[in-house]
Amino acid sequence: MRRGATASPKRDVVTLTMLVLAGPFLATSRPETAIIGALFVAVGVYGTVESLAAAVLAYLDA
Secondary structure (H helix, E strand, O other), rough: OOOOOOOOHHHHHHHHHHHHHHHHHHHHOOOOHHHHHHHHHHHHHHHHHHHHHHHHHHHHHH
């Protein structure tokens, strides 16, 4: 069993980085670049939800 609020701190850093990097990609007028930004947001949101689920499960198991 893992300890702490999240299961993987490295994954949390990558998730936050993806959300931060999405901003400049979404601010462009080129559709191809905006799609890349949307994918960054999707990965960031998925990682956030997964981390929150892991934290809730760790809290419920305690």
